[in-house]
Amino acid sequence: MVFFATVLVSRLFYLQIINGSEYQDNYNLKLEKTESIPATRGNIYDRNGNLLAYNELVYAVTIQDNGTYSSKTEKSESLNTEIAQIISKLEGNGDKIDNDFGIYIDSSGNYQFLYTSDTLIQRFRADVFGKANIDDLAYNENLGFDEATATPTQIVNYLQGSRVYNISEEYGKKLRYEIMVVRYNMGQNSYQKYISTVIASDVSQESVAYIKENINELVGVDVEQQAVRRYVDSEYFAHIIGYTGQISTAEYKELSAKDDSVETTDVIGKIGIEKVMNDTLAGKKGYETLYVDSVGNTIAEGDHVAAVSGDDVYLSIDYDLQKASYILLEQEIAGILYSKLRNIKSYKVESDDDVIVPIYDVYYSFIKNGVIDINAFKDESASATEKAVYSAHESKQQYVLSTLRSQLKVGNETIYKDLPEEYQAYSTYIVTTLKALGVFDASAIDASSEVQINWTKEEMAVNKYLLYAIENNWIDITKYEVEKKYADTEELYNDLIDYVIDYLNTDVGFQKLVYKYLLLDDGITGNQICMILYDQGVLEEDEEMYSRLSSGGITAYDFMRQKIKSLEITPGQIALDPCSGSTVILDSKTGEVLAMVSYPGYDNNKLANSVDADYYSYLNNTASNPLYNYATQQRTAPGSTFKIVSATAGLSEGVITTTSEIEDLGKYMKVSNQPECWIYPGGTHGSINVSEAIRDSCNYFFYEVGYRLADGYNEYDDPAGIKTITDYASLYGLNETTGIEIEENDPNIATKFPVMAAIGQSDNNFTTVGLARYATAIATSGTVYNLTLLDSVRDSDGNVLESFSPSVRNHVDVLDGSQWNAIHYGMRMVCENLHSFDNFQVEVAGKTGTAQQSKTRPSHALFIGYAPYDDPEIAIATRIAFGYTSHNAAEVSKDILAYYFGVSATEDLLNGEATMVSDTSDEFVQD
Known part of the structure; x- marks a missing residue:
């Protein structure tokens, strides 16, 4: 035994003392990690090689969870302390953490969901609670709430609490939130050992120096070079190009199932060309094998496979034309808005042709749409004006809440319609909010009940309506009543009112509504309001103008007119009708898309790499909806631009000829709704042929064509007429999307009322890009293209790897030469009769269209056309949503054509001022 003990001790001495360091080194070398090397993303260019999207190398602070801990509590304390230290230092140097977390802190200090889509919110909830599918979300007894309806505050409290990240309250609300964001991002990579999580990108040299100097004390923290995506003149191209971002959980699951190289840290295209061409742009990752010690320090290198850069994508878009078209469209929309401004508080709209814009609507729009940050009013650094406005609002809101509590008391008999307009608005807001919160179950409402009918007629008191809703289980009392399980209706109702008043007291939407009436009063x-635009940096500093506003040396009305005229304040910011529009320009000889403008645009630089939560919230909540692609997604009735389809159908079917005439009798009596020609009762167009009917946009002529297409000579057959119109609209490609690679809404050809469908009404609905393809088909006498936004894919040396071009979808070969000439001549006469084209040096053919959507909002303004008339080079479609009259769409289309053909000086066209238009309510409209 002594002998064997001696051998064992000798051997242990040899292994641990004599060769201990060698074995320790060998042990360390066995800690192997393989890191992927991201590929450089390809650039995006326009057709002429102008750079639109590129990469910029910046420094990023990263962290790996490679520490050793004795317990979960120790891990949280250690990580939280280190992350807090890093964040504090970064922010001291002016840097910010990368943050695309699904919840953000608004300027009032409240937690809000980043997303507005219910689907995205549910997917985020599922990720937080570790559910594979949205349907797995359920009531969590341990947490005491339903995961499927968890509020932002509940989610944050859950993550910051002892169950997850155990973040001490000593750090304060903002820092606790930021620590949570970093920990959450690390958690997304936790199953992939040695994956770095980015804390902050594009950091300053001071932050780089701090990390490098303290690299040995900061466990797992390092500085890495990282490529971030940059976009040139983003406002003009964002809807086409889109942006990149870190892969989401749903995207990871989808893409990793097809490609095992996909990682949770990947940056991918989120929308637009960035998404469509992601595989081409992304390139191929490389890999390297590293050997690390127990704390993750690299001590040796192994295999290395270089990454392969992504290829470059060239678009068919012309940079200069796209930018100019955007500017011209904005100038036109601003000019319309300018012409409709009136120095009044409010205005009751009687019909869509007399809509004007009260200046007080403009003042309120800055608050309503978030251009002015009302939550900044209470900051210590707020200006005297901001503090005064905040004080006035607080007094007003407390008075309103007190009044509402009194009005909502049991026994109040004041019915809805007898309330002041202001309190009608508050009452509606209360009911609407309760429904949005799920307290009031809209699906449970009995629409046939007397109470609901009286409420709809505004003949019911609000308190009685809510009491009845409680009694009939339309209201889920568990949403607000957590303690009292047994109570009578009145007690439950009083508790509901307490809940409502408490909720409204901090609700931003209600606060904004109070501001509206504070302004009106x-x-x-x-x-x-105008001074605050300077205080908050919406307008560039101008001490002289600020002083004039303060002293009353200029009225707010005159000031606002000046700023709208100079485009220092844009229609997109004001977000009142009109505030949006689109225009699409095609090369009619090739079908190539030269420009595709959606107004207003946005800065996709603020959404790529790391989401600017405040900016993203603004984009989602402003009424002008900048994220929406109006060129490819907005669908409205085409108005009289559709009459070319009807003319084609009429000529091809033989119900009219190029010389046959129809007499305009003003009111069309053959159908029950007896529609009128636009000129009636002021006159009629007399007896006219198809070319003249196109010229005059004669509704009566095309009513008759629609009637005849429904076999009106024998027995009127509505379905037969619609089928014929559908067949011919389909020949022009109006039955399907155009083929462009980015998201595009499906069109809709009318399904009823052929007489109305023939003039572009009924339920016809088309996108601007669809109308542009239609215009190109007319310009070419029948060639319909499948469109593409792509020109080519090239390697970094400029070698073309793949080419793209529009393909011919079909030919509209149902008309002979004389019939096409009749249509073209009619469209030429349209432009000859439009004052916008007076003395224009290029002969243009076109068709206007005015489409009514609402009786209380202006009509949509449309124009399609092509030029030159004898040998078309380009075709154009323009829509100004709620733009009053088609003449406005024609006006901006003429300016775009003038820019394209170079017949007007660029500095005269792109002058940076609103285009002065006449008061469109008095304009003689021909469609």
Whole structure:
């Protein structure tokens, strides 16, 4: 035994003392990790090689969870302390953490969901609670709430609490939130050992120096070079190009199932060309094998496979034309808005042709749409004007809440319609909010009940309506009543009112509504609103103008007109009708898309790499909806632009000829709704042929064509007429999307009422890009293209790897030469009769269209056309949503054509000012 003990001790001495360091080195070398090397993303260019999207190398601070801990509590304390230290230092140097977390802190300090889509919110909830599918979300007894309806505050409290990240309250709300964001991002990579999580990108040299100097004390923290995506003139191209971002859980699951090289840290294209061409742009990752010690320090290198850069994508878009078209469209929309401004508080709209814009709507729009940050009013650094406005609002809101509590008491008999308009608005807001919160179950409402009918007729008191809703289980009392399980209706109702008042007291939407009436009551002034635009940096500093506003040397009305005219304040910011539009320009000889503009645009630089939560929230909540691609997604009735389809159908079917005439009798009596020609009762167009009917946009002529297409000579057959119209609209490609690679809404050809469908009404609905393809087909006498936004894919040396071009979808070969000439001549006469084209040096053919959507909002303005008339080079379609009259769409289309053909000086066209238009309510409209 002594002998064997001696051998064992000798051997242990040899292994641990004599060769201990060698074996320790060998042990360390066995800690192997393989890191992927991201490929450089390819650039995006326009057709002429102008750079639109590129990469910029920046420094990023990263962290790996490679520490050793004795317990979960120790891990949280250690990580939280280190992350807090890093964040504090970064922010001290002016840097920010990368943050695309699904919840953000608004300027009032409240937690809000980043997303507005219910689907995205549910997917985020599922990720937080570790559910594979949205349907797995359920009531969690341990947490005491339903995961499927968890509020932002509940989610944050859950993550920051002892169950997950155990973040001490000593750090304060903002820092606790930021630590949670970093920990959450690390958690997304936790199953992939040695994956770095980015804390902050594009950091300053001071932050780089701090990390490098303290690299040995900061466990797992390092500085790496990282490529971030940059976009040139983003406002003009964002809807086409899109942006990149870190892969989401749903995207990871989908893409990794097809490609095992996909990782949770990948940056991919989210929308637009960035998404469509992601595989081409992304390139191929490389890999390297590293050997690390127990704390993750690299001590040796192994295999290395270089990454392969992504290829470059060239678009068919012309940079200069795209940018110019955007500017011209904005100038035109601003000019329309300018012409409709009136120095009044409010206006009751009687019909869509007399809509004007009260200046007080403009003042309120800055608050309503988030251009002015009302939550900044209470900051210590707020200006005197901001503090005064905040004080006035607080007094007003407390008075309103007190009044509402009194009005909502049991026994109040005041019915809805007898309330002041202001309190009608508050009452509607209360009911609407309760439904949005799920307290009031809209699906449970008995629409046939007397109470609901009286409420709809505004003949029911709000308190009685809510009491009845509780009694009939339309209201889920568990949403607000957590303690009392047994109570009578009145007690439950009083508790509901307490809940409502408490909720409204901190609800931003309600606060904004109070501001509206505070303005109308002169509790705050337009001049104060204008001064705050300077205080918050919306307008560039101008001490002289600020002083004039403060002293009353200029009225808010005159000030606002100046700023709208100079485009220092844009229609997109004001977000009142009109505030949006689109235009699409095609090469009619090839079908190539030269420009595709959606107004207003946005800065996709603020959404790529790391999401600017405040900016993203603004984009989602402003009424102008900048994220929406109006060129490819907005669908409206085409108005009289559709009459070319009807003319084609009429000529091809033989119900009219190029010389046959129809007499305009003003009111069309052959169908029950007896529609009128637009000129009636002021006159009629007399007896006219198809070319003249196109010229005059004669509704009566095309009513008759629609009737005849329904076999009106024998027995009127509505379905037969619609089928014929559908067949011919389909020949022009109006039955399907155009083929462009980015998201595009499906069109809709009318399904009823052929007489109305023939003039572009009924339920016809088309996108601007669809109308542009239609215009190109007319310009070419029948060639319909499948469109593409792509020109080519090239390697970094410029070698073409793949080419793209529009393909011919079909030919509209149902008309002979004389019939096409009749249509073209009619469209030429349209432009000859439009004052916008007076003395224009290029002969243009076109068709206007005015489409009514609402009786209380202006009509949509449309124009399609092509030029030159004898040998078309380009075709154009323009829509100004709620743009009053088609003449406005024609006007901006003429300016775009003038730019394209170079017949007007660029500096005269792109002058940076609103285009002055006449008061469109008095304009003689021909469609």
